[in-house]
Every structure is written in C-alpha cells, then in structure tokens.
Amino acid sequence: MDWGSIISNALRSVVGLETVIFAMAAVGLNVQFGYAGLLNFGQAAFVAIGAYGLAIMVFFAGLSLWVGLAVGIGGAVVLALLLGVPTLRLRADYLAIATIAAAEIVRIAFRSSTLREWTGGSNGITGFDGQFYALNPLSNGTYGFGPWRFSERLTWVLLVGWVLLILFCVLVWLLMRSPWGRVLKGIREDEDAVRSLGKNVYAYKMQALIIGGVIGAFAGFIYALGRAAVQPDLYGTELTFFAYTVLLVGGAARVFGPVVGAAIFWLVLSLTDNVLAQAINAGYVSSSIMNPNQVGQVRFMLVGVLLMLLMIYRPQGIFGDKREIALNAR
Amino acid sequence: MRKIAAVWVGLVLAILATFLTGTMASASTASPSPTGVASTPAGSPTAGGTSPGASEQPAQGVRVFIREGRQGIAGAKVTVSQGDKEVATGETDERGAVVIGVPAAGEYTVTVDTGSLGGKELESDTITREVRPDEIAPVAFRVGQPAAPGEGAASGGIELSLVSQLVAQGLRFGLIIALAAIGLSLIFGTTGLTNFAHGELVTFGAVVAYLFNVTIGLPLLVAAPLAVIVGGLFGWAQDRGLWGPLRNRSTGLIAMMIVSIGLALLLRYLILFQFGGTTKSFSDYQGQAGKAIGPVLLRPIDMISMGVAIIMLLLVSVALLKTKLGKATRAVADNPALAASTGIDVDRVIRSVWISGAALAALAGVLLGLVQGINYQMGLQILLLVFAAVILGGLGTAFGALAGGIVVGLFIEVSTLWVPTELKNVGALAVLIIILLVRPQGLLGRRERIG
Numbered sequence: 001m002d003w004g005s006i007i008s009n010a011l012r013s014v015v016g017l018e019t020v021i022f023a024m025a026a027v028g029l030n031v032q033f034g035y036a037g038l039l040n041f042g043q044a045a046f047v048a049i050g051a052y053g054l055a056i057m058v059f060f061a062g063l064s065l066w067v068g069l070a071v072g073i074g075g076a077v078v079l080a081l082l083l084g085v086p087t088l089r090l091r092a093d094y095l096a097i098a099t100i101a102a103a104e105i106v107r108i109a110f111r112s113s114t115l116r117e118w119t120g121g122s123n124g125i126t127g128f129d130g131q132f133y134a135l136n137p138l139s140n141g142t143y144g145f146g147p148w149r150f151s152e153r154l155t156w157v158l159l160v161g162w163v164l165l166i167l168f169c170v171l172v173w174l175l176m177r178s179p180w181g182r183v184l185k186g187i188r189e190d191e192d193a194v195r196s197l198g199k200n201v202y203a204y205k206m207q208a209l210i211i212g213g214v215i216g217a218f219a220g221f222i223y224a225l226g227r228a229a230v231q232p233d234l235y236g237t238e239l240t241f242f243a244y245t246v247l248l249v250g251g252a253a254r255v256f257g258p259v260v261g262a263a264i265f266w267l268v269l270s271l272t273d274n275v276l277a278q279a280i281n282a283g284y285v286s287s288s289i290m291n292p293n294q295v296g297q298v299r300f301m302l303v304g305v306l307l308m309l310l311m312i313y314r315p316q317g318i319f320g321d322k323r324e325i326a327l328n329a330r
Numbered sequence: 331m332r333k334i335a336a337v338w339v340g341l342v343l344a345i346l347a348t349f350l351t352g353t354m355a356s357a358s359t360a361s362p363s364p365t366g367v368a369s370t371p372a373g374s375p376t377a378g379g380t381s382p383g384a385s386e387q388p389a390q391g392v393r394v395f396i397r398e399g400r401q402g403i404a405g406a407k408v409t410v411s412q413g414d415k416e417v418a419t420g421e422t423d424e425r426g427a428v429v430i431g432v433p434a435a436g437e438y439t440v441t442v443d444t445g446s447l448g449g450k451e452l453e454s455d456t457i458t459r460e461v462r463p464d465e466i467a468p469v470a471f472r473v474g475q476p477a478a479p480g481e482g483a484a485s486g487g488i489e490l491s492l493v494s495q496l497v498a499q500g501l502r503f504g505l506i507i508a509l510a511a512i513g514l515s516l517i518f519g520t521t522g523l524t525n526f527a528h529g530e531l532v533t534f535g536a537v538v539a540y541l542f543n544v545t546i547g548l549p550l551l552v553a554a555p556l557a558v559i560v561g562g563l564f565g566w567a568q569d570r571g572l573w574g575p576l577r578n579r580s581t582g583l584i585a586m587m588i589v590s591i592g593l594a595l596l597l598r599y600l601i602l603f604q605f606g607g608t609t610k611s612f613s614d615y616q617g618q619a620g621k622a623i624g625p626v627l628l629r630p631i632d633m634i635s636m637g638v639a640i641i642m643l644l645l646v647s648v649a650l651l652k653t654k655l656g657k658a659t660r661a662v663a664d665n666p667a668l669a670a671s672t673g674i675d676v677d678r679v680i681r682s683v684w685i686s687g688a689a690l691a692a693l694a695g696v697l698l699g700l701v702q703g704i705n706y707q708m709g710l711q712i713l714l715l716v717f718a719a720v721i722l723g724g725l726g727t728a729f730g731a732l733a734g735g736i737v738v739g740l741f742i743e744v745s746t747l748w749v750p751t752e753l754k755n756v757g758a759l760a761v762l763i764i765i766l767l768v769r770p771q772g773l774l775g776r777r778e779r780i781g
Binding site: 001039073078085086090093094096097098100101102104105109113114123169226237238244248288294297298300301303304305306307308311312315 | 460467523524581582583584585586587588589591592593594596597598599600602603659710714717718722726750752753755756759760762763764765766770
C-alpha cells in the first residue's frame with residue numbers, strides 16, 4: 001500500500017475538477033433548495049444544457065466560444081422558465097417528481113440517435129475545447145507546489161473554475177443579505193405569510209430557479225471544458241443526487257456550505273477509491289470479493305449511505321443551522 | 331436509542347439480503363449460463379447491455395444488429411468498408427448480431443447485403459458510423475418499409491394490425507406499471523413518503539426470482555411466488571427497520587424523501603456489485619414463438635403474465651373494497667389522524683401496506699424481467715413511468731394508480747407509431763408534466779390544495 005500516493009491523490013481532489021464542478025452545481029442548488037426551499041431534482045438538466053449549449057455551438061455550428069457560453073446561459077434560463085411555469089405552484093414532492101422527469105427528458109433527448117446530427121448521440125461531442133485552451137496564458141509545464149502540481153491545461157481550467165466559484169459565492173452572499181434574499185428565505189419558511197405581505201411569491205421562486213439554473217449551467221461549462229468532452233450519461237439523475245449530497249454535507253443555506261461540502265465529499269471518495277484499489281492490487285482484498293472494476297460502484301453505495309445518515313442524524317450538515325433547513329415543509 | 335438501533339438493523343437486513351442474492355447470483359455466472367448470455371465482469375455504471383460472443387473481442391469495431399421488431403435475423407451478410415476499400419465482412423448469428431473488428435479508429439460504412447435477408451427489406455441498408463479507439467460501436471438495422479420519397483410514415487395510413495399489436499404490448503407494459511404503482515401510491519397515501527427507492531423493490535423482485543430460477547434451478551412458476559414473498563419480507567424489513575423509526579421520531583417528509591434516494595443509490599449499486607452490469611434472463615420460457623390471436627402476436631408467457639397481473643390487481647381491488655384491512659387502508663390514506671381516532675391501528679395498516687406494496691413491486695419486477703431481461707437499472711428506468719402513472723391517477727389513490735399505469739403503458743407503446751422508439755419514454759414524462767399543469771390532482775384525485 002502506497003500511502004504517500006493515496007494521501008497526495010486525496011489532497012489533489014480537494015481542489016480538483018470534480019470538486020469545482022459539484023461545488024458550483026451545489027451553489028445553484030443552494031439558491032433553489034437552501035434559500036428558497038425549492039426541491040429541484042433536475043439540476044443535472046441545467047448542467048447538461050450548459051455543457052451541450054457550449055459544445056454544440058462551437059463544434060457543430062462552428063461559432064465562437066462566447067456564443068457557446070451565451071447559448072448555454074440562455075438555454076438554462078429557458079429551461080428554468082419552461083420548468084417553472086407548470087411546477088412552481090406545486091407542493092414540494094410534486095416539484096421533485098416533475099423536475100426529475102424533465103431532467104431525464106433532457107438526457108434522453110441528448111443521447112437519442114434521432115438528434116445525432118446535432119448532439120452526437122450517445123457518444124457525445126469532443127473537439128470543442130480548442131478556443132478555450134488557446135486563451136490559456138500559461139506556457140507548457142506544470143504549475144503548483146507539493147501534491148498540487150497540475151499540467152498547464154488543468155491549472156487553467158481549475159483557475160477559471162475556482163474564480164467563478166468564488167464569484168458565485170460572493171454573489172449568493174450579497175443576494176441573501178439583500179431584501180430580495182430575505183423575501184426568499186421568508187418564502188421557504190412560510191409561503192402564505194410572505195404572500196399576505198403582498199409579495200409575488202411565484203416571481204421570487206422563478207427568479208431563484210433561474211439564478212440557480214444559470215449557476216448550474218456554469219458548472220456544465222467547466223465540466224465540458226475540463227473533460228474536453230460531453231457525454232449524455234454523465235448528466236443522469238446521479239449527478240443531481242451527488243450535488244445534493246455535497247450541499248447537505250456542507251450545510252444548506254450557508255454561503256460556503258457547498259464549497260466545503262464538495263471538498264470533503266471528493267476527499268472521502270478519493271480516499272476510499274484509492275485505498276480500495278491499492279488493497280486489491282496488494283492482495284489484501286481477495287479478487288473473489290471485489291475486482292478493480294467494482295471499486296467505482298462502492299463509491300455510489302457510499303454516497304447512498306452518506307445521504308441516509310446525513311438526513312437521519314445531521315440534516316443541517318457541518319455548518320448549517322437546523323432551524324434553517326426546509327425539510328419539514330409539505 | 332432503541333429506535334435508532336432499529337434503523338441500523340434495517341440497513342443491515344437490507345444489505346444482507348442483497349449480498350446474499352448477489353453472491354449466489356455471481357456464483358451462477360461462473361457456470362455456463364443456459365441462455366448463452368455472455369457474462370462479462372461488471373462494467374462501469376454506464377456500461378450495461380449484453381455482449382454477444384465475448385470470447386475474442388476486437389479492440390475496436392462495430393457490433394451490427396439486424397432486427398425485425400424484437401426478433402434478430404440470422405445469416406445476413408454484412409460488409410464493413412472505409413471509403414471504397416472493403417475492410418471486413420461477417421454474418422449475423424441467430425440473435426441477429428455480429429461483431430466485426432476494424433484495424434483502426436475512423437469512419438466506416440456498414441452495408442447489409444439485402445439479398446441475404448430472405449426477401450425482407452431494411453429501412454436503410456447502409457449506415458456510416460465513426461469508430462473510436464477501443465470502442466465497439468453499435469450499428470442497428472431494422473427491417474421495415476424503405477422510406478419512399480414524398481411519402482411520410484404517418485400519411486401512408488396506419489395499419490390496424492400494427493395498432494392492435496402495440497395496444498397489446500402497451501397493455502402488457504401498463505399492467506406491470508400498475509402493479510408497481512399501487513404500492514407506491516398506497517405508501518404515499520398512508521405515510522406521505524414519496525419513495526424514490528420503489529424502483530429498487532422492482533429490481534429486487536426480479537433479481538430474487540433470478541436467484542431462485544437460474545442459480546438454484548427451480549422452475550420459474552415456483553421461483554416467482556418465492557420472489558414475491560421475499561419481496562414482501564423486504565418491504566416489512568424496510569418499514570420495521572427504517573421507515574417506522576423515522577416516522578416515530580417525526581422526521582420531515584422531504585428528509586425522508588432524500589433518505590429514500592440514498593437507499594435507492596445504495597440498493598442499486600449493491601445489486602450491480604453482486605449481480606453484474608449485464609442483462610440476464612430467466613432460464614424458462616426463452617425463445618417462445620409468438621402466437622397469433624386475431625391481429626395480435628404474443629408469446630404464451632406474455633398471456634400468462636398478463637393474466638397473473640390482472641388477477642393480482644383484481645385481488646388487491648377486492649381486498650381494498652371488501653376486507654376490513656382494505657377499508658382501514660383507504661381510511662388511513664384519506665386522513666390518518668381521523669382514522670386513528672376511530673380506533674384503527676395506523677401502524678399496522680402502514681406495515682401491511684409496505685408488505686403488500688413491496689410484494690406487488692417484486693411481482694412487477696418478475697414480469698418485467700420476462701419481457702426485457704433482468705438488469706440492475708430496470709427499476710430506475712421504470713420508476714419515473716410509475717411516478718407518471720401515480721400522478722396521472724392521483725397521488726395516494728389505489729385505483730387511480732391502477733388506471734394511470736395502464737394508460738401510461740398504452741400511451742408509451744402506441745406513441746411509437748409517431749415517435750422514435752428510443753424517445754417513447756420522453757412522451758410519457760412530458761405527459762406527466764402536462765398533467766401536473768392542467769390537473770395536478772390526477773384523473774381520480776380529489777381537488778385539494780397542492781400548490
């Protein structure tokens with residue numbers, strides 16, 4: 001067992017690509033679920049729209065990166081409107097079912113061979129990331145220190161990702177201490193009370209859905225550019241549930257909850273992945289019990305257990321306030 | 331603290347149950363499986379599906395399928411070429427499939443020799459496909475009318491026989507959905523829980539039946555009832571060990587919903603871990619020829635499973651309407667507090683709902699396994715359709731779920747007249763959202779505030 005590499009991999013994953021992507025998706029969810037109490041189970045669709053909007057515009061339409069970004073953001077706004085109009089008047093559980101259904105519609109549409117000419121079908125799209133990496137001011141080589149040494153490509157994506165993530169956190173912080181944010185939290189606590197004060201609850205919820213969705217689309221940009229590929233099955237319901245776990249680990253309705261949550265989440269997953277893989281290689285775990293292919297499946301079981309235990313024992317996560325979690329709403 | 335300990339007991343029970351199933355199921359794959367489905371090591375979550383002829387797999391190539399409906403066509407000659415150069419040829423096996431390796435990644439054209447199809451015509455006989463390194467790209471040909479220019483598929487008139495065939499298939503699928511939906515709807519009605527782990531109850535039933543049928547070697551007629559009983563026990567264990575204690579410490583409904591998502595993830599990947607990522611089938615009733623009844627072609631096993639589903643649904647309906655427990659169940663679903671104040675033992679009702687709901691879901695799993703094979707994702711794939719059925723009928727109403735299930739099943743199959751088959755579930759999910767827009771209480775639900 002090479003503990004050095006296990007620990008250095010785990011430390012790398014704390015700032016790694018997945019951490020940025022899921023933290024960003026969870027910041028979006030935080031606006032929707034943490035602050036507004038909207039149980040959006042379709043965050044994967046927003047991430048997918050962002051990623052595909054960018055990839056399709058650049059690769060198939062041959063337009064510039066900036067058009068791709070604009071289309072991704074626009075797509076997320078349109079999806080939020082389409083999704084919000086029928087569902088935002090519904091009770092939480094109906095909203096959850098409707099949004100998860102919409103997310104599956106988006107994924108199935110992207111992977112269908114009928115739309116293959118525009119979406120690349122189940123293989124997805126590659127070869128759209130050239131413009132982004134052409135903007136990279138860093139020359140070839142590795143950057144960073146200690147375990148955090150990355151290639152110039154990865155450093156560039158991570159740099160952009162973390163700057164965006166911090167900006168979104170600041171945005172959420174500013175929004176939530178504004179009057180707008182207080183109304184939003186009021187809606188989470190008691191919708192009727194806010195309505196009786198003459199606020200348009202529906203409009204506030206819609207705005208929260210759009211803002212959270214657009215932040216999700218940015219997670220999609222980073223996902224697409226970081227992997228230099230989009231592939232429809234990456235945007236399944238599991239992505240949404242991972243983002244929820246990230247949010248709930250850190251603590252919903254806390255500005256930095258998603259960021260801390262994502263770092264801890266991927267640290268734990270990286271540790272278990274690496275420890276298990278090395279234990280199998282070293283022969284500590286017999287291959288009749290587990291083969292290397294199955295290590296990835298343990299990750300999902302772990303997330304499932306984590307989600308259950310969190311909800312049962314500590315629904316407010318690490319930093320959250322139990323009174324501020326919209327879990328008893330009906 | 332005893333309650334919390336009970337949560338753990340439930341978790342351990344659930345894990346043990348799936349591990350037991352899986353260890354035995356994986357033991358069986360070591361022996362040559364009777365259906366000839368190749369058993370490959372479990373792949374990544376996205377790698378599902380069967381892989382024919384796993385003996386010598388080329389690094390990259392194409393997997394050609396030639397199908398007429400669900401039936402493969404054997405002995406068709408297939409040519410793979412790049413540009414004008416012929417690269418390789420092959421002939422399909424009895425399942426209509428052949429894997430043809432290519433030397434390097436690139437774009438290849440796959441052509442079927444239409445003369446070798448025995449007079450059948452393909453929708454198109456040439457497909458161009460990009461093959462990536464280390465990828466076996468699937469290429470599917472379907473027998474059908476070649477698209478005549480200037481004549482759309484819909485304008486040509488829809489054949490009556492095709493419609494009735496789709497209606498029969500839709501009914502078959504709808505009955506399965508209804509079986510799963512009744513449990514989901516009653517659990518929601520009596521406890522308020524939106525159970526995202528219900529799909530895994532369906533998978534669990536199918537996997538347990540596979541264990542009894544293929545691993546132990548019992549005939550399916552014995553294995554299926556056993557699977558239903560084990561499914562019911564699993565439902566009891568879940569309620570006893572997890573949901574009951576959570577209700578008693580008055581956990582919020584949304585928190586419980588997220589717990590059910592965690593449970594679904596845990597169970598789904600436990601099943602994948604032990605059962606493997608490939609689609610397997612029961613050892614009985616394979617390769618039955620369809621029998622024509624009027625314009626409809628169905629296998630005898632389809633008729634039996636539809637009959638079983640109808641009988642079970644009738645039994646449940648009669649039980650709900652006539653028996654004391656059934657009446658109590660409907661009363662609790664209507665208003666738990668009022669029901670409790672009239673002396674109904676609400677906990678007992680909820681426990682019996684969990685047992686029967688899980689047993690019905692297990693039966694749905696067995697029947698679904700007969701139609702499309704057993705796969706760790708089958709529950710996830712049917713879950714949203716079950717939700718659609720439940721919402722269409724009205725959340726919490728048993729008969730609404732029944733009607734909703736059949737409507738959704740019919741809709742999905744019949745919609746393939748106009749919608750490409752791979753998009754058929756999209757239609758059902760879109761209907762789900764539209765129903766929520768115009769009649770959120772569902773077809774049979776009562777109007778109440780749900781906003």
